[in-house]
Amino acid sequence: MTPHLVLRVVTKTLIHPIILFAFYVQFHGDFGPGGGFQAGILFAVAFILYGLIFGLDMLKKVISPRAVQVLMALGVLLYAGVGYATLWMGGAYLDYDVLVPNDTHNAGQHYGILAVELGVGITVAAVMIGLFYAFAGRNVEISDEDW
Amino acid sequence: MTYIPSLDMSTFVDIILLAFLLLSALAVVIMRHLFSVVMVGGVYSLLSAAFFVNLDAVDVAFTEAAVGAGVSTVLMLGALMLTARREKPVTSQHSRLPLLAVLVTGAALIYATFDMPAFGDPGSPANSYVGMDYMERTPHEIDVPNVVTAVLASYRGFDTLGEVVVVFAAGLGVLVLLGMGFTGGTAPGKDEEDQA
CATH class of the missing domain: 1.20.58 (Methane Monooxygenase Hydroxylase; Chain G, domain 1)
Structure with missing residues (x-):
């Protein structure tokens, strides 16, 4: 029988609601508390929890360190890219209004905020998972007696 | 007041x-x-x-x-x-200077609170000038219920871009210093009792 059976079962049931809540915080951030920073952390927490309980080798199968490095940069590029998109469409840098011109419901602002918050979330989540990899990757696996 | x-x-x-x-x-x-x-x-x-x-x-x-x-x-x-x-026990000689530094910093912080406006003071700098401006303009300029998000992502979009770059740079720094290379790990530090 595998050790920490209770921890494993509880973790498996917890990960789905954590990720679901992270998405809710990410995309509902302009209506309630939260946004990219908080959602990114929550998203990373789901992965870190998985890594803590099931080990780094299993986590590496879920999300490889290489993917984490790429995602870190991708989030920043998405945020900065929205700025360049608005420049290209004839507005100022990060002037979201030009994304949907002549709209009475400020749709451009909504799309712009959604996109940059997504960029924030991706970078924060990837950096947090990367930090976990950097710290946890240096440890030898600890035996159960050490706890 | x-x-x-x-x-x-x-x-x-x-x-x-x-x-x-x-x-x-x-x-x-x-x-x-x-x-x-x-x-x-x-x-x-x-x-x-x-x-x-x-x-x-x-x-x-x-x-x-x-x-x-x-x-x-x-x-x-x-x-x-x-x-x-x-944690290793700290001798009282070693703790004198840090204690002094902590006390002076703490006293300076408490001294600074005398100048702070009262909680919820409508005339405080945070509640006047640009802050109120954002509160008034968000409903018709951005039209999102959470003003914090409007300020963070739209009005102060440059600041937030800077913050994301800082997070990215911090992650990059840790990866450069520690690496994700999985060098096989180092042995953890030992307790004093273990060595004896």
Whole structure:
């Protein structure tokens, strides 16, 4: 029988609601508390929890360190890219209004905020998972007696 | 302008939370078992998050709970694996200068609070000038219910871009220093008793 059976079962049931809540915080951030920073952390927490309980080798199968490095940069590029998109469409840098011109419901602002918050979330989540990899990757696996 | 707190429910909760904050801070100072120190540090963050909720700063509270109580506790646990289980006892000679530094800094901070506007003061700098401007303009310019998001992502979009770059740079720095190369790990530090 595998050790920490209770921890494993509880973790498996917890990960789905954590990720679901992270998405809710990410995309509902302009209506309630939260946004990219908080959602990114929550998203990373789901992965870190998985890594803590099931080990780094299993986590590496879920999300490889290489993917984490790429995602870190991708989030920043998405945020900065929205700025360049608005420049290209004839507005100022990060002037979201030009994304949907002549709209009475400020749709451009909504799309712009959604996109940059997504960029924030991706970078924060990837950096947090990367930090976990950097710290946890240096440890030898600890035996159960050490706890 | 003096602010005399009336003992309503909110103030009562504030006092309880601050008392627990003080207790957990003292516990961190006194305890030598590093695992407990990290855990109480997490409790401290959670209590501050509850305190921020009571101050109606839910976005800040959310961040504090997620980052302070969640991720940094886990990262501290990861760092804990690399060191000993117990803190070395500090001799009183070594603790004099740090104690002095802490006392002077603490006194300076308390002295600074005399200049702070009272909580909820409508004339305070945070509640006048540009802050009120954002509150008035957000409904028809951005049209999102959460003004914090409007300020963060739209009005102060440049600042937030800078923040994301800082997060990215911090992650990059850690990866350059520690690497994700999985060098096979190093042996954790030993406790004093183990070596004897």
